[in-house]
Amino acid sequence: MSLLEFENVTLKFGGLTAVDNLSFEVQQGEVFAIVGPNGAGKSTVFNLISRFYDPFSGSIRFDGHDLLQAKPSGVAAFGVARTFQNIELFEHATVLQNLLVGRHRHRKTNLISELLFTPAVRRQELENREKVEQIIDFLDLQAYRDKLISGLPYGVRKVVEVARALATDPKLLLLDEPASGLSVEETTDMRWWIDDIRRQMGITVLMVEHDMGLVSGVSDRVLAMADGAKLALGPPADVQSHPAVIEAYLGKAS
């Protein structure tokens, strides 16, 4: 069953075609990677799913819903969570607070009950905390729980961002370059975590990544893009050896 469907999606910024008639499907339970040279439109695909941009034409469906009907803040309610290429955490809050913001889509209380901090709010907070604690355990963030983000090293922030996305209890996790700027060890950790997210939590993962080691190690299918268009789609090994992909990265042999 396909969870996410792109059908003939085109996005233009003025004269520039950022995404050109793109169609692909992400199956339930798989790790799907998007690769391509800089400016290929990979992150734009993510921003289309997050509804930051309206496509020029085409349709995006998620889990049976028309995603284009949703507001940018409504996408999370369907069960889509994401991370950002340049980490977008809440800098002046603790790791715990950041993860608790991830629980926001499950909020059932209202302004008045929260101002009075009624037992219902307390129960909800305890529930949220328990979920968040499971994720902290899962990603080994115990040591940083009460630290401010602004004091954390880059590698940890990257993990916190994944943790915050997981705290929303998503069906689909979008990872925008999860390994960029990480050391070799951290990249290896990230690889196992992505594997665990899929296997243990049953979350479908869609990621944009440049590190081909990570991509071929963890993903089931790879979509290669260049200039906003699809070049190749298939298992990692096939895509890596596809002539059009090699041409996009290395140029034509003369």
Place this chain on the structure above:
Amino acid sequence: MRIVFKTDYMQDIRPWKDGFQLRLYLLLLFVVAAAPFALDDFYLGELTNVLIWAIAGLGLMILTGHTGQVSLGHAAFLAFGCYANVALIEAGVPFLVAFPLAGILTGIAGVTVAVPALRLHGIYLAIFTMALSILMDDIIVLSEPITGGVAGKYIGGFDIFGLTVDRWGTPDLFYWLVLYVTVLVTLGYINLLRAPLGRSFIAVRDSEVSAQAMGIDIARTKMISFALSCAVTGWAGALMGLFAGAFNNETFSVLISIQLLMMIVIGGLGSIHGAFLGAIVIGFLPQFLSISKEYVGAIFGGNTVAIPGLEFGIFGMILIGFILFEPMGIYGRWLKIRTWFELFPFYRKDMFKRQKSYLKTERLR
């Protein structure tokens, strides 16, 4: 250094860290509540003034400190709350209804203003709200039947449960009333910060894109923030009017707005403590200046005539000093000192350093 071992989630949800901290705050509350028995009327009045400024500071702190929306228009909401309260009392509404209603009406006014303000960021929002503050002057003059125009309004005592509360006649009762409002607002604020809504304010402040990706409706959140902020500011304005006894269109000038914003910057943006610390600086500065002027006059033999603008001059210099040397305000400095002792000797100088990326977000858009 006290180390608190956490064994229960409630320890993080409770507003106090441990029993010791709770006892400290209860002791503080007890001391403040007993102040009328120890202080003479003059100093009690000063303390009342500080508390009123603290309420106004808490109001602006919600919007600027926690939601990241700069407002130079809060004097307008102080005025709105003040006039609404007095107009309702003059219409015969009892104080216990008029006062809460004044805040709620100010909150509604705030939402009305928030609708166009939602599209603005950073400096443009500051300009927009400042214009509001300047406009309020004219609005008060034009709506003379309600506001009394340039001549202004006078308000004396009012009744609560048969007790006459009067700033001059019964300063202790008035002080307790202000203290009661301060405690209620502070408790509400603490509850807000440990609940999802308060966290969504912080999320909007620090990164709008990712707040949106977490399912937070930015426009709605800002609107609620404006409403709460203006309601609290309205209550502060109502108390300010009752405290002053007489006010007109010039009482709540744009200077008050600027003073309010500077106050929370000096106290420490993004903390409840900051609003109180800032209010203490603002409230006691004029007294401190007039006392020190006598000493300076005695030493240098100068006259002790009031120098116009001296207060604002000194105030401006304090502000520049804070922005240059301690952007996190008094509360931020206190946090650093406390961390230094707690971690001794492992404190690093860059522990509270701001990231450069902080500057590149939506803040100055």
